[in-house]
Amino acid sequence: MSNNKTNPNGSDPILCQKKPWDSNDNSVWLASTISLLRNVEKFKFPAKLEKGRQQQLIALASKELLSGNLLKDPKLHSVEQISPIHKQFLVEHFLSTLNFQQAHSGEAFILEESGLLLATLNIHDHIRLHLIDCKGELETSWSKLVEIETGLGKYVTYSFSPKYGFLTSDFNQCGTGLIISVFLQVPGLIHTDRLDDVLESVIDESLVVSGIQGNPTEIIGDVLVVQNNYTLGVSEENIISSLRSLTTKIMLEENSAKHKILHEGDPEIKDRVSRAFGILIHSYQIDAIEALNAIGLLKLGVELKWLTGLSVRDVNKLFFNCRRAHLLQQFDAEPKQEEIGHKRAEYIHKVLKDVHLTI
Amino acid sequence: MTLDPFENDAEQESEEEEFERPLECSECKRSIAVHYTEIVGKNISHVYMCSECPILRHRLHGTPHIENMESQTGIGTGLACGNCGTTLDAIRLGTPLGCNVCYEVFDAVLLSEMVAARKIPPRITNGTKKNATLHRGRSPGEIQEISPSLRLLALNEALNEMLKTEDYEQAAWLRDQIKALTEKKGEVTNEQ
Numbered sequence: 001m002s003n004n005k006t007n008p009n010g011s012d013p014i015l016c017q018k019k020p021w022d023s024n025d026n027s028v029w030l031a032s033t034i035s036l037l038r039n040v041e042k043f044k045f046p047a048k049l050e051k052g053r054q055q056q057l058i059a060l061a062s063k064e065l066l067s068g069n070l071l072k073d074p075k076l077h078s079v080e081q082i083s084p085i086h087k088q089f090l091v092e093h094f095l096s097t098l099n100f101q102q103a104h105s106g107e108a109f110i111l112e113e114s115g116l117l118l119a120t121l122n123i124h125d126h127i128r129l130h131l132i133d134c135k136g137e138l139e140t141s142w143s144k145l146v147e148i149e150t151g152l153g154k155y156v157t158y159s160f161s162p163k164y165g166f167l168t169s170d171f172n173q174c175g176t177g178l179i180i181s182v183f184l185q186v187p188g189l190i191h192t193d194r195l196d197d198v199l200e201s202v203i204d205e206s207l208v209v210s211g212i213q214g215n216p217t218e219i220i221g222d223v224l225v226v227q228n229n230y231t232l233g234v235s236e237e238n239i240i241s242s243l244r245s246l247t248t249k250i251m252l253e254e255n256s257a258k259h260k261i262l263h264e265g266d267p268e269i270k271d272r273v274s275r276a277f278g279i280l281i282h283s284y285q286i287d288a289i290e291a292l293n294a295i296g297l298l299k300l301g302v303e304l305k306w307l308t309g310l311s312v313r314d315v316n317k318l319f320f321n322c323r324r325a326h327l328l329q330q331f332d333a334e335p336k337q338e339e340i341g342h343k344r345a346e347y348i349h350k351v352l353k354d355v356h357l358t359i
Numbered sequence: 360m361t362l363d364p365f366e367n368d369a370e371q372e373s374e375e376e377e378f379e380r381p382l383e384c385s386e387c388k389r390s391i392a393v394h395y396t397e398i399v400g401k402n403i404s405h406v407y408m409c410s411e412c413p414i415l416r417h418r419l420h421g422t423p424h425i426e427n428m429e430s431q432t433g434i435g436t437g438l439a440c441g442n443c444g445t446t447l448d449a450i451r452l453g454t455p456l457g458c459n460v461c462y463e464v465f466d467a468v469l470l471s472e473m474v475a476a477r478k479i480p481p482r483i484t485n486g487t488k489k490n491a492t493l494h495r496g497r498s499p500g501e502i503q504e505i506s507p508s509l510r511l512l513a514l515n516e517a518l519n520e521m522l523k524t525e526d527y528e529q530a531a532w533l534r535d536q537i538k539a540l541t542e543k544k545g546e547v548t549n550e551q
Contacts, residue, residue: 039459041459043458044442044443044457044458045443045455045456045457045458045459046455047454047455047456047457048443048444048445048457048458124455136510137507137510138509138510139505139506139507139509139510140507142505143504143505146497146502146503150500150502153499153500157499158499159459160498160499161459161462161463161494162492162494163462163490163491163492163493163494164462164469164493164494165493165494165496166499167456167459167462168456169455169456169457170455170456171456171462171469171472171473172473172476172478174462175493175494175495175496176494176496176497178496205477205480206480210390214390214391215390215391215392216390217392229477229478230478230479230480231478232473232478232479232483232493232494232495233479233480233483233484233493233494233495234480234495234496235495235496235497236496236497236503236505237505237509238495240505240509241509241512241513244509244510244512244513245513245516245517247513248513248514248516248517249517252517252521252529252532252533255529255532256526256528256529259528
């Protein structure tokens with residue numbers, strides 16, 4: 001099924017699902033992800049669930065999820081059938097902070113054909129619905145998840161207590177069991193050193209900001225991840241509205257920073273963009289973090305019209321395809337570990353071959 | 360499979376893998392702040408953990424962390440969930456809960472941990488009784504529509520602020536956003 005060799009023609013059921021990221025024109029609001037965590041009553045949580053019961057749970061949950069009533073063309077993949085590189089591809093594709101590269105037996109994934117929805121079964125929690133949204137429509141995405149959750153809820157009883165809400169294996173996620181992450185790409189704020197001031201003035205303790213790898217001190221590719229801090233003691237509407245209000249403010253600040261850079265023609269930032277472009281087109285080998293950081297600056301350059309021959313969509317696509325598993329799936333044969341940096345550099349050269357600096 | 364970053368020899372670790380390292384501590388779910396490398400003879404082991412990791416404290420100072428915590432809270436460490444066998448020690452180390460009964464067994468501990476980790480809004484816990492409901496969201500099966508106008512509200516709120524500070528450029532951008540959004544919905548806006 002899915003553990004066949006990486007196929008560049010896209011016949012692989014997992015790897016063909018690149019659609020959302022191939023046509024992403026977003027400037028600051030790159031994407032958001034919405035996760036809903038649920039456990040089923042009378043089953044122990046995955047950490048303590050016996051083997052036979054794991055299979056029962058997968059059968060129970062997947063029956064309705066695969067019926068076609070709730071998801072469009074869903075497919076079930078058990079963890080054993082998926083190679084590590086494909087798991088990593090899913091982590092990258094779904095911008096997941098859930099570490100399922102190390103997924104064990106007795107766990108499973110259900111993927112919707114659209115490439116927008118992933119349901120993980122028995123990974124930390126019994127059911128985790130994970131949706132990616134590139135249109136900035138948190139409210140619609142939430143409604144979609146609730147529809148699936150309610151539909152499934154007719155067949156399974158969720159673990160719920162009036163005091164703690166929906167019960168999750170990590171007690172810090174109980175209550176709504178809802179985790180929303182908004183990915184904001186803010187090269188303007190970062191390269192004018194205004195990010196800290198802006199965050200200090202707009203953020204409150206209902207939200208946390210980190211980098212794409214979950215590390216608050218390491219911002220990669222100029223992408224901030226803004227996530228709700230509370231899952232308990234707040235309503236779903238509260239969560240969405242506080243994210244809305246904060247992200248709007250950050251987007252405004254980012255626009256204003258970009259405008260200022262353009263207006264003042266800051267030579268320092270022109271230099272950074274030029275150098276980033278230089279690194280991308282002239283490196284012989286390049287690691288993922290260095291590439292993503294340079295691509296953040298490249299995006300700034302494209303938006304300020306300092307570069308020609310490249311659209312925001314191209315930059316976003318490059319951003320996703322540079323990462324390890326996305327890069328590797330382009331090749332028939334898997335390159336050796338030490339060749340990956342070179343393959344990445346070659347891929348970037350190809351994408352940027354008609355791009356020119358105008359400053 | 361050599362492509363799996365977690366199966367490679369530590370010594371062969373390249374920068375590439377540095378990027379693919381775990382996002383969160385292997386023991387609990389907090390984000391990583393410390394990369395602990397231990398070299399004993401020829402063996403190198405890497406552990407990633409958060410800044411408050413009890414394992415870190417244990418490795419650095421060799422202190423019996425459980426006893427320390429026990430004396431702080433005054434709760435015995437013998438406590439375990441009768442349904443799944445999860446122990447209080449395990450929970451303090453950040454391992455996931457084993458079943459829904461754990462929420463009843465470790466009720467007080469979970470609550471104090473959540474308050475300490477600032478995972479509950481202070482207004483919810485201040486002055487509430489022991490068994491008060493903390494959950495504010497929807498219940499199973501409840502139909503809940505969130506109005507898509509939350510986005511409009513946020514934009515409008517920002518617009519008002521920009522007009523107050525006379526930042527007309529930003530206000531114009533916001534107006535465009537609002538216009539695009541309302542046009543898309545086929546609604547008629549009254550900009551007056």
